[in-house]
Each structure stands twice: as structure tokens, then as C-alpha cells.
Amino acid sequence: MAKEMQEVFKNNNKSREFQAHSAKVHSVAWSCDGKRLASGSFDKTASVFVLEKDRLTKENNYRGHGDSVDQLCWHPTNPDLFVTASGDKTIRIWDVRTTKCMATVSTKAEKEY
Template structure:
């Protein structure tokens, strides 16, 4: 079943392999993300700004540019259910929450380090942000105050919740995906996903696969496919 699903996806990408370029920033882009309704695409850049595009039929139209950070916008993400809110993480040691209806920053939260990754919990109540010192801070999305802070002994590259909001995932510099319970943050499992640095992770909406960069794609049953990502499921330790 899973193998057939991935083959269908691969065939779809092959048959619709078209690309267009859109000018969004004056420097390199670090992060892109779609809003929960799929209507807007946000991008964050080394030029210290974020941009938002609106999808109109077969093209993207630039809606607004968001300024305020004092350093590069290294990652951003949208609210899981509100298509008007997104949050940015910056090297200026802050995160900022933006509302596309007002085009203004509605909250700025100071953090201890230079931020490089960020995610919003599925219930919309918590924002997790990680910095260059491998500290992950959990921030209340309403009060904008820190709920918890966790220092890790390994290089943390990206973070994510599962859809049930009871597990927290990290990719690390050893090529592993670490799975923790949430909110306890107790280790559940470590998946040896890659032979080198594991850069990013994204769970599917079904919660049964977790694609991660950068070498291969594994289905939930452990078959290999020649894509530039890897997928595994909780409970599977790899080939």
C-alpha cells in the first residue's frame, strides 16, 4: 500500500515537472511554507525579511513584505488552523508573529540564542523554537511566554510535532531522528535515518510516515526509492 502510494507520487512529479521562478528577496531564501488553506506561500530570507505570495490560479502574486528582524529570517511556519498568522525565527534572538490582514508584527518574543528552526503545535497553543546552541524553547502562543526549555547534547537541525500533539521530533547531526514524548520530552525512540547530517523533517497528515532529508526515501515497510528524502515510521529502526 505504502509503496504504491509513493510510486503514484513519483509518477505525478515526473509528469508535472515544471518550475517557475519568482523574485521575492534581495538575498538567498532560507525557508518557505504554505498556509494551512494552501492559498499563501511565505518565504524567509538572509535579507532580514519575510515575503508572502498569494496563489492565483497557476501563478503566485506577491502580497506583502514583512520587515522588523535585525538579522536573517532562518525559518518560518504558519499557524496550523488560522491561515492569517505565521511566525518567523531569526538570528537576532527573537521570534515574531505576523498577521497578514494587518501586515504588522503582532508579537515579538525575545529568546536566549540565535534561532534557526521553529514549528507551531497542531493545537495552535505552543510555538517551539530552536537556536544554534541546540536549545529548544516552548513558548505559549497566547501569552508569548516561555513554558519550558530543553538543552540537547547533540546538534538539533529541525523540530516537529506529530498530528496528535503527543510526540515531538528532532533531526540531528548524527543522521538520526529523535522521538520524544510530549509534553514530558522523554526519549521514546531514535531512528538511524541517514549516514550523515539529517537536516529536516516533515510528517505527513496521516502521521504514519516522516520524510527527512537528504539521501533516500523509505516507505513504512522499508523499501527503497530513489528520491532525495527519507521516510520512516515510529517503531521502525531502519534497514
């Protein structure tokens, strides 16, 4: 799928902007099947876009973090699960089928000197 996507972008030589967040984006990642693109933002949300043929459309917003979504990553073999890490010192696991947070893990704060 990744090779097909490269060809689409190469052959069309186009770029497109999508309004998904009200603040800067910290992280983006493609799902393992190449059908979804997720973004995490300083606005405390994650967004997921779905790719159908050559069209990318917004599927959903994911809210729940109390601070910026600094990183996100898709499950390596399950294209329905992704995880976000936030400045609120939590990690959240999201399921795109239910559009809900499956689990929240609290982490230790960084030491301040």
C-alpha cells in the same frame, strides 16, 4: 488543496522563479489552506505570495527583524498568521490581514564556547 496543487505542478511540468529577496532564502512554507506561500531570507525579511488558480503573485514583504529570518511556520489552523525566527534572537508573529507584526518574543542567546 495540497492534492490539487500537486496535480497542477504534475500536469503543467513547469517551474517559475520569483524575485522576492536580495539574499539567500532559508525557509519556505505553505499556509494551512494552501493559498499562501511564505519565504524567509538572510536579507532580514519574509515575503508572502498568494496563489489564485494557477498563478502565484507576491502579496507583501515583512520587515522588522535585525538579522536573517532563519525559520518560518504558518499557524496550523489560521491561514492569516505566521511566525518567523531570526538570528536577532527574536520570534515575530505576523498577521497577513494587517501586514503587521502582532507580537515579538525575545529568546535567550545560544551559548558560545
